Amino acid sequence: MAGRHGAPSHARGTRNTQGARNGRNAGFAVLGIIGEILMTLAALCALYIAWQMWWTGVISEQTQIQTRETVAWSDPVAAGSSTKVAQAQQGDAPVQPESAADGDLVAQLYIPRFGTNWQRNIVEGISGEQLAKHGLGHYPTSQMPGQVGNFAIAGHRGGYGEPLAYVDQLQEGDPIIIRTQDYWYVYRYTTYKITVPTDVAVVSADPFNAGGTPTKRYITLTTCEPRYSPTPASKRWISWGELEYWAKVSDGVPKELATTDSSGQVKFTAQESPSVFAKVGSLDGVVAWLLVAYAVVYLAALVAWRYPLLRAIRDGERRRPDASFYGWIDRRQPGPMPVRLLLMMILIVAASAALFQWVFPWMAANIPMFQQMSAYVSVE
Template identity: 80%
Template sequence: MARHGVLPTRQRSVGFSILGVIGEILLTLAAVCALYIAWQLWWTGVVAERTQMETRQTVSWSDPASSGSGTQVAQPQQGDPPVQPSVVTDGSLVAQLYIPRFGLNWQRNIVEGISAEQLAKHGLGHYPTSQLPGQIGNFAIAGHRGGYGEPLAYVDQLQEGDPIIIRTQDYWYVYRYTKYKITVPEDVAVVSPDPFNVGATPTHRYITLTTCEPRYSPTPATHRWISWGELDYWAKVSDGVPKELAATDSSGQVKFAVQETPSVFARVSSLTDVLMWVMIAYVVIYLAALVAWRYPALRSIREGERPRPDASLYGWLLRRQPGPVVIQLLLVAILAFAGAVALFQWAFPWLASNVPMFQLMSAYVSVE
């Protein structure tokens, strides 16, 4: 018999309860899959951005020459360009890449090596078998088009004559985009010293950008998008910035157009710290609600004021949070956020590194 004032409710059968729980599990898995996509396409880029910032800080390259409150425009130099760096090691910073077509503040690091680790951590990698900036031949670079900061996401927007600018410690190398080719991964000739006359002694200074095609693919991309450019001129960093990277402000002063403005998320040093503070917030709110209200939902069920609910994972979790419904929902939201942070920090990187299905989803794009 139901207590006076409480309307009896008809509980679902065991079969329907089981189906309900299965449905909740499937919804949870769908949310985890959506979070994995967000991790792959967005958070890996945040991590890459933070790593690139830290790398630039460790090398402490000097700023381009300035004059008063403005920046000088470096004059193009005559003669053969110097080659820099003279010595490279795997993972070391080779150069920085600027492509104005991709955005006013667009810049990426180029490190030595095209392993999955280097491309994931740093964005762009230099083919060790190709030439260095300034050398006659082909300065070849590999980069992701989706995920890990997607440095080469918009290569299809390049137009003939667009500047592709390389900065080493002391020099600028301004290349001009010429053309592209869509090919298969086995076509290694595209990164040869003379990609247009394979086997011949090179006489020009080329740059090659290699990335995946199509941009998004559930399995490793079947093709590669190859972009080529040729050296236009070189300049000294001590003389200023190339005119292609110079801008004039309202007062007429020349400024370096590229300003390093890290995203809010890139300033987060570690998700472990975020998780710690989130859990501290949960414990504080939980204990405060426990002292003030305890478990009103469980009490009302125990005393017969509310009917015993059907089986539900979400309902079970909600009822075990103290306080009124608003506080309960807040606590559950904090737990869900903490779970997402844990997935980003530990679970998803492990899956992408160890589970074959997730390894196949990784956007490793170098031409091998």
């Protein structure tokens, strides 16, 4: 039976059904693209957090190793060999260094509670540059190691190697060991305090009697509280210790950093052990090599297989796929599925390395929201 306008009713129904189906397909395509955008943003956020909390620490470790290599400090013991326990010295401790310029290596810090091989540099100054790249910073207004008064240092608690991440795990009596060019200073942890950033008395010469004449040798560690917080953090975690004894580096290592094996040989437990990633250096070369590898695999697959997925779609062997950004990239990779997956993986790793090397540092240094969140300082 013809419809009112002469068109068969079943034809109109078919067109209506097809139109509805096309509308649904278009709607699903838009939702799919939105989903891809959201997943991409989520992945970028995860990568940014990884860069902030992990890779900045790798960069800091690299910088600290380079700094130690530029000074003429003797190793307490040759790698793998035995040493001896340095004799504990009482009496007045020598002061070293007597002065330092901004950025100079002042000392190294060892805290066995944080790990057997745990060590960090201490440089002069507490600017964002020093704390972001060089480990820990010495308050220029405070005393030097061994000096009567307060040797006060600051460090990050999250990101940039998070040197003071675990100050809340320190226990009374734990050793806090400072090594300068020629001396060891062994402090013992005593107590802590959570305070506000304006409480500058905590780094005064006598932190327990601000303005008074100091009679003891203190060490103070200052960091943010809570550990994960926006910048600037609302509180400070302050840890204190007192000097127990000092020793000469030429005499060996403190007993707190030594173990004795069954044969009676003394070993230095805190010898430098760089992480695998700290040996990588800049990611510029990594990105370049990944792109070279991608080009080689891509050209080889192109010669051997061309574009089988695009050909199958063109020949009607596979249905035409829905709109998809990542699908579009995948279809333009040559070779069978395993080869295309390999090529996609190389691209993903190269893109991630490029984000770590250039994009995230730029964002953290130039975009106000990320500046405040990361406390990043670009140091070349």
